[in-house]
Amino acid sequence: MFDTVIANGLVVTSGDSVRCDVGITDGKIAGLGIGLVGRETIDATGKWIMPGGIDAHVHIAQPQGEGIVMADDFESATRSAALGGTTTVLPFCLQERGVPMRETLTAYHARARDNCYVDVSFHLIICEPTEQLLGQDLPALVEDGYTSFKIFMTYDDLKLNDREILDVMTAARETGALVMVHAENHDAIRYLTEKLEKSGHTAPRYHATSRPVVAEREATHRAISLAELVDVPVMIVHVSNREAMEQIRWAQQKGLKILGETCTQYLTLTAGDLDGLGMEGAKYVCSPPPRDAASQEACWEGLRTGVFSVFSSDHCPFRYEDEHGKLTPRGRTSFRWVPNGIPGVGARLPVFFTEAIHGGRLTPEQFVALTATNPAKTYGLYPRKGTIAVGSDADIVIWDPDREVSLTHAMLRDGADYTPYEGRELRGWPVMTIVRGRKVAQDGEIIAPKGHGVYLERNRSPFASRAERSD
Numbered sequence: 426m427f428d429t430v431i432a433n434g435l436v437v438t439s440g441d442s443v444r445c446d447v448g449i450t451d452g453k454i455a456g457l458g459i460g461l462v463g464r465e466t467i468d469a470t471g472k473w474i475m476p477g478g479i480d481a482h483v484h485i486a487q488p489q490g491e492g493i494v495m496a497d498d499f500e501s502a503t504r505s506a507a508l509g510g511t512t513t514v515l516p517f518c519l520q521e522r523g524v525p526m527r528e529t530l531t532a533y534h535a536r537a538r539d540n541c542y543v544d545v546s547f548h549l550i551i552c553e554p555t556e557q558l559l560g561q562d563l564p565a566l567v568e569d570g571y572t573s574f575k576i577f578m579t580y581d582d583l584k585l586n587d588r589e590i591l592d593v594m595t596a597a598r599e600t601g602a603l604v605m606v607h608a609e610n611h612d613a614i615r616y617l618t619e620k621l622e623k624s625g626h627t628a629p630r631y632h633a634t635s636r637p638v639v640a641e642r643e644a645t646h647r648a649i650s651l652a653e654l655v656d657v658p659v660m661i662v663h664v665s666n667r668e669a670m671e672q673i674r675w676a677q678q679k680g681l682k683i684l685g686e687t688c689t690q691y692l693t694l695t696a697g698d699l700d701g702l703g704m705e706g707a708k709y710v711c712s713p714p715p716r717d718a719a720s721q722e723a724c725w726e727g728l729r730t731g732v733f734s735v736f737s738s739d740h741c742p743f744r745y746e747d748e749h750g751k752l753t754p755r756g757r758t759s760f761r762w763v764p765n766g767i768p769g770v771g772a773r774l775p776v777f778f779t780e781a782i783h784g785g786r787l788t789p790e791q792f793v794a795l796t797a798t799n800p801a802k803t804y805g806l807y808p809r810k811g812t813i814a815v816g817s818d819a820d821i822v823i824w825d826p827d828r829e830v831s832l833t834h835a836m837l838r839d840g841a842d843y844t845p846y847e848g849r850e851l852r853g854w855p856v857m858t859i860v861r862g863r864k865v866a867q868d869g870e871i872i873a874p875k876g877h878g879v880y881l882e883r884n885r886s887p888f889a890s891r892a893e894r895s896d
């Protein structure tokens with residue numbers, strides 16, 4: 426007798442789709458079979474039973490520049506995640522200059538503790554790679570389950586130069602951590618930004634002009650080359666276009682361990698979305714910027730062919746009608762001051778389900794691989810997370826594969842005041858989200874107490890482990 430049985434559904438994993446029941450006991454998947462009996466039975470006739478989504482790239486309550494505030498705290502971001510079929514999120518802990526990383530992490534844990542509906546684990550962002558951090562603190566942090574960190578090649582206050590990147594990659598190699606790279610050429614962007622501003626081109630749409638494909642392609646190639654030099658795997662995150670995708674494919678074909686991620690915005694938005702009247706375009710300002718229809722197709726190609734193994738939201742929410750958000754007074758003087766980032770943790774899976782599965786671009790199994798299994802494997806959470814197998818956490822989403830929904834921001838319940846995907850006609854909807862055996866969201870309502878989500882210590886990525894290396 427199981428605690429709960431999900432009966433009569435189609436169980437979809439990254440490997441197969443099988444009609445069977447799922448038995449859950451003590452928050453774990455305890456049996457798969459026909460005719461299972463539980464104290465509670467959830468009838469999933471006509472539904473698909475998929476592993477809960479893992480959004481491996483989100484920003485939550487991350488401190489911003491002066492006067493800017495991120496729209497989500499851990500409660501609102503994880504509420505939206507649960508409603509959208511995501512059961513684990515991986516936000517970033519941003520290093521504060523001059524402050525020990527442990528201290529900053531303690532503050533992030535305090536913000537997250539007792540406030541999450543879904544499970545959470547932290548990547549680190551390294552913006553000041555001191556000897557103390559790389560030599561002393563990181564090895565201990567990696568040992569403690571902070572096994573991945575992001576570095577930036579752009580943004581005034583975050584970017585690392587090539588030497589610093591090499592040092593961080595070396596520390597990753599020594600500790601077995603996985604480096605995630607935001608690849609855009611900062612000097613090229615600065616050069617173009619200043620030129621645009623001088624000629625009076627300051628509206629949000631020029632954000633896209635200031636960050637062209639060539640700046641992303643060059644930085645992607647440079648990141649790959651630096652990783653080759655150090656002999657360390659890296660994940661190139663939020664890839665937006667063909668040229669960057671092809672750099673990754675080239676590296677993979679050469680035998681380098683380069684991984685790739687793309688996001689909802691690069692499949693569904695274009696630079697044209699930044700063209701809105703007045704400041705409307707600010708709603709779509711993110712980096713890299715959305716490109717064009719051909720770039721969208723290239724990103725789909727990357728997903729279909731395995732160049733990209735992870736699909737994320739890069740959720741980075743700012744309110745629009747807010748002087749601490751997209752309508753910051755400085756943003757009206759130039760696109761350069763509009764906070765970068767868009768919300769997407771709740772919309773990621775329903776939008777992707779519609780476009781990938783009903784759009785005939787990916788199989789249901791590929792959908793699961795990209796949204797749950799591969800993120801779990803890549804970031805050291807597998808097989809606890811990311812699959813439906815005996816012994817795994819019962820993180821399960823029941824999808825109505827044919828439910829038609831006109832998406833509105835009100836359904837997503839994050840802390841922003843808009844969604845870039847407003848009004849999209851979707852087919853396929855997560856009708857129930859179960860986290861470690863407990864129903865957290867059902868039919869658009871949250872039904873678990875805040876605080877059900879727990880912090881997850883992670884293993885090292887198998888891609889970054891010594892066993893995978895040539896030495």
Ligand code: URP
Nearest residue numbers: 607711712739741765766
């Ligand atoms: O515009 C974006 N993507 N903002 C979030 C920070 C980042 O670069 O991922």
Ligand code: ZN
Nearest residue numbers: 607662663712
């Ligand atoms: Zn980034």
Ligand code: ZN
Nearest residue numbers: 482484739741
């Ligand atoms: Zn990001």
